[in-house]
Amino acid sequence: QKEVEQNSGPLSVPEGAIASLNCTYSDRGSQSFFWYRQYSGKSPELIMSIYSNGDKEDGRFTAQLNKASQYVSLLIRDSQPSDSATYLCAGSFSGTYKYIFGTGTRLKVLA
């Protein structure tokens, strides 16, 4: 059974701080990972995708992938109250195009 696991939180950080969100997965054959942000009652929106080991930066967001340790993380620099949402980690595993989602981590950025 392929699994993607996240701490449900809430993770509370002060405005301007770095928020660090983590995700682990069970299948070493995994290929691609995605971070989505979901506001309450809304649909998920893609923030970052990462396919290779290492870091990928896009504005205030940095995704990190370590396939040897089987974890993915998302760093949000200069966190803003508008970043308060649930962050979903998803993996796309070998042999299938479907995503396996984690249960999400709720982030609260305190003004």
Added chain:
Amino acid sequence: EAGVTQSPTHLIKTRGQQATLRCSPISGHTSVYWYQQALGLGLQFLLWYDEGEERNRGNFPPRFSGRQFPNYSSELNVNALELEDSALYLCASSFLPSTSGLAKNIQYFGAGTRLSVL
């Protein structure tokens, strides 16, 4: 360019009835995915359609079914509704990369249909 559109936005049914949810993918996308998100839970994969065929199915009973039309739009049907079917149903679309590999399979989500079973 229009994103993924879903209809209706809200649907209220009673136990035992049938529900039909609709999804139109982004233009050019051939794959449609359906997910269920019950309150407080993560997204659970339901079904994947591509080029009119069901390609994969999640751990849901057969009363969850669907189809994809020649224009790549899709329907999700839920028969014999139960109270626990109440959830947000999300549709996503992507194009299947024939040459660029699995890594490019980014899914874009619609706004969802909130199904309430009374």
